[in-house]
Amino acid sequence: MHFPLSRRCLLAATLATLASTGALAADNWPTKPLHLIVGFPAGSSPDLTARALAEPLEKALGQPIIVENKVGAGGNIAAEYVARATDGYTFSVMINGNMTIAKMLNPSIRYNPLTDLQPVGLIGVAPLVLVAPAKAPEGKAFFEAATQAGNSWSYGSPGVGTIGHLGMELLKSRAKIKPEHIPYPGYPQVFNGIQGGDLQLSMLPPALAMNQIQAGKLRGIGVTSAARSPLAPGLPSLKELGIANYDMEIWNAVAAPKAMPKAHVEKLALAVGEIVRSPEMRQKLALQGWQAVGSSPEGLKNRIDADVKALGTIIEEQNIRAQ
CATH class of the missing domain: 3.40.190.150 (Bordetella uptake gene, domain 1)
Incomplete structure (x- = not known):
């Protein structure tokens, strides 16, 4: 072009x-x-x-x-x-x-x-998309469940120091939740970990997350940007869900x-x-x-x-x- x-x-x-x-x-x-x-x-x-x-x-x-x-x-x-x-x-x-x-x-x-x-x-x-298993609760109810779960929940990322890892650690600090980190070789393995029940949440790029959300294989909780994103239509920002001072892309x-x-x-x-x-x-x-x-x-x-x-x-x- x-x-x-x-x-x-x-x-x-x-x-x-x-x-x-x-x-x-x-x-x-x-x-x-x-x-x-x-x-x-x-x-x-x-x-x-x-x-x-x-x-x-x-x-x-x-x-x-x-x-x-x-x-x-x-x-x-x-x-x-x-x-x-x-x-x-x-x-x-x-x-x-x-x-x-x-x-x-x-x-x-x-x-x-x-x-x-x-x-x-x-x-x-681009934002990351906070995702969970397809049967997880939506919106603020998800964070209520995460708070009650303490460190019995786990989240996955493509490795220590990646944006998926740091973004989740920032979310833990802001939302006062305590899921344990499990590093994986890459995003496909993280997705498999959620599907297999080993993980309760993760942050994925929108191109990967939205396909799986629309197919009913993942629950989309929200996006990490300060406002809604055209790359993840229909999903609220984490700020909308009550997570103060959270803005990461x-x-x-x-x-x-x-x-x-x-x-x-x-x-x-x-x-x-x-x-x-x-x-x-x-x-x-x-x-x-x-x-x-x-x-x-x-x-x-x-x-x-x-x-x-x-x-x-x-x-x-x-x-x-x-x-």
Whole structure:
């Protein structure tokens, strides 16, 4: 799917106007191809997002965008590579963990996301869905049952330090419930654990959760975002169910190394934001399970700060370390 000529012209004209008024650098950056680094394999969600972004971004900036996969350590190998880049032509699509709590979870990693990366723009967000067995009670009655169960209930996640684990630990703190954690290799195994009666609750991505909820195999309790989500139609937010101060989403974003000049970051951010907010990109992201945002660097920084505050507190209080 190609962007209409009128939209491409509008973006180019906007960039040119900002450059002429001094809002962007006076130079003509970029003058050579840019490298877009992804920390996950081809076909993964971050990879699909990066490749969907690359084509219109090439047109907006007038240079090729070379997508490179540097896989490993949950995206931290790629994040470290980007953090250390000094060429001014390397940037990345990352998931929230790589840009926020990576160093807290694993002090041995060799980059600090809060000081070695620059936020460019938030691409898309999605809540997790709190799920339970199909016969579980709904709404506030579910939390009443969870409170009465104490630590006799168990919840599953794809492993220690994952967003499913941290999100549940945050919920335990906010809702005053005490289910025990059982780590699994991945979300499919978590789903099987709920089906088999080994688990009483978990947090799943909406793309996985909604299919099973609609098939009657799981009970959807609520979404972790501050408000209802179009990715999980019909489900209330946990706030609606009386869980105060609970707002957590998974997200992906564009990040640049600290060495990239601010003016170039601003130019990149303007182009990325315009593309992500376009109807074409919104549709692509929705198919991938994301609600498009297209924020400014400041908007992304605010999201990073909020995540670090909420999840960082849980990590430090419970001394959680990635395995």
